[in-house]
Amino acid sequence: MKKTQELLTQITQLTSNIETNYPELYSFLLEEPITIPSTQHPEINSTVLQDYLQTLKEELHHHIKTHKAK
Template identity: 55%
Template sequence: MNGLQSILSEIILLTNTIETDYPELYKFLDETPITIPSKNHPEIDKNAMKDYLESLKQLLEHHVETHQMGNGSIRN
């Protein structure tokens, strides 16, 4: 599997995890600024997809860190 396919697979898996385990977060993915192109014909390359994957990971990590209850469980 080439690098871009691997990144896309990881994005799909992470997005599915967010949709399944964190539905309250999933609804905000459409509002992620990286999905709004600033050019009429943006170039989507491996680096752009790596950046998007990283932003998804950071979004989930921040959500988990800020929504933990005192007993360590995740609030849904």
Template identity: 50%
Template sequence: MNDLKELLNEISDLTNTIETQYPELYQFLEEDPMTLPVARHPKVDKSTLEKYLQSLRELLKHHLETHNNRG
């Protein structure tokens, strides 16, 4: 369970960084933070969270490589 908490913390931290430091990128997260899943029982496990965290990292990395680097 600790692994899941750590993943969720990393996702939260990275999402917060994107939202506050790269607001132009935040719109591309393809999610509305206020939206609930449509599926009755969506599968959210460690693998799903790891993939989502990796996609956030790649999105930010690509943005930094292709736009003016802010740091």
């Protein structure tokens, strides 16, 4: 259970960072297909949370990389 709580904390912190420092990216996070469940009652577990956290990190990294060059 602690693993799940740690992941949720990391996701919350990263999302808050994106909202504060990269508002142009934050507006797109709500539109991500990964946040829209494809089943009525999706199972949320450590694997799903880890995947989502990794996706957030990759999106932020890509955003920073592509917008620094401009």
